[in-house]
Amino acid sequence: MKSTRFGLVAAAAVLALTASACGSDDGGSGGSGGSGDSGGGDGIKIGIKFDQPGLGLKKGNEYTGMDVDVATYVAQQLGYDADKIEWVQAPSAQRETLISTGQVDMVVATYSITDERKQKVSFAGPYFIAGQDLLVRSDDSSITGPDTLDGKKLCSVTGSTSAQKVKDKVPGVNLQEFATYSECVAGLVSGAVDALTTDDTILAGYASQDQYKGKLKVVGAPFSEERYGIGLKKGDTEMCTKVTDAIKKMINDGDWQTAVDDNLGAAGYKPPAGNPPTPDACS
Template sequence: MRSTRIGLIAAAAALALGASACGSNSSDGGASGGSGGDSIKIGIKFDQPGLGLKKGDEYTGMDVDVAKYVAKELGYDADKIEWVQSPSAQRENLISTGQVKLIFATYSITDARKEKVSFAGPYFVAGQDLLVRADDSSITGPDTLDGKKLCSVTGSTSAQKVKDKVPGVNLQEFGTYSECVAALVSKGVDALTTDDTILAGYAAQEQYKGKLKVVGKPFSEERYGVGLKKGDTALCQKVTDAINKMISDGSWQKAVDDNLGPAGYKPPAGNPPTPDACA
């Protein structure tokens, strides 16, 4: 009787452990299944108008639309997406620790980043520019930033590019672009640098109309990729195939027009892009 009781207890414990393991998917970004069965965790920015913006329970922007399209091709309906805020400085960590499966967050593809994560795409090509106050005619490009206070976001590639180009610039790094914009309006800084897509989105916001302007002289090429776990070539290929389909069926152009068109933004040369082969 004693051995039978011990055997039943052991079997119950094993069953509970198995159920727990099957029910957990936190280590893979909440995407262990597919075909709409489970959820998928996708990282976006929460404070970038026209790209990735959270207002209440609503998420809008081009990054959001591209993410929804790709998720659908992977088997996840929109209501199966769990959006995760992904600040620039935290993106690699969110991917490597499995807190997200994919990141669509104006994530420029660079060699340094590819040492830590893999990229599908690009799905868009932007250019770095400057946002200044509308009444400021002294800043016309990076070469006029010497001695000026320039704001960018911690962990972004934009600030370092300008610092390398103009050693005399006074760099201010904040946690989010919205903080930089607020500092620019209040004259705490003289300019904000990042991708022209992001700057156009802020300049077009109702509260900033007539107060801010994009200089309009892009001085870099930023290839937006989809960040994913390093070495996951199977997922990379699926995402790349989805991006290609989105471009070919017209959904990509609609996402650009719907989200960036109202700011008067016109995509630069190189769009729509040709996604790289996954390796």
């Protein structure tokens, strides 16, 4: 997608950085050079999910979702127009590696801030507080939270910690494990299962899809807290401060609410308590 001229400029920049050897951990990171500056580079690489409706979804050459909107806003505050963003797929298991090796400048991908992850990367934010919840059919009033799942068929993906949390709390639940959340949603619509559990943002994203509008709803009784942050290279305090300031501005000027409404509002989703969040000092 980049022009030949851009490729030559980027190559020259990489050679210059290599020659300076300013504390780089490796010589082939593949990063854009955007980390730590406020728009002086030619572009910025941002890791997102490619398969989460309402959050980070790739369809052809189009990228949509709340995480995409947040990332685009932050990039613009750093001096990068939307056409200077290179989107990189960031599966959950690869996020730390993508950051530490310089393959991306930041990750905005339902990336919960945890003490374990903070040992490997720095976080700006949070920009959203999510919670584990339940997705049910719109006409089902019998399920109002985990304590009403006894004897019900609950779906989540194979190996999901979300489903296991519910099973531990409600031993009588009938856990059904599918390979993907999309399969769970299809099973919910057909009546094969009674509920689906994972982060409420992910649930709202599926419920907001055109084919499911009016058919599904998020229960709205979250029973965990997930603080979504923007992952950055460990110890890059300057960049982290700039990104946190950008998140604060997005919240204050109303664009944060617009992003939530545009991407998740169709499901009747209401962000849980604590939103909009107050971004902490960089961690």
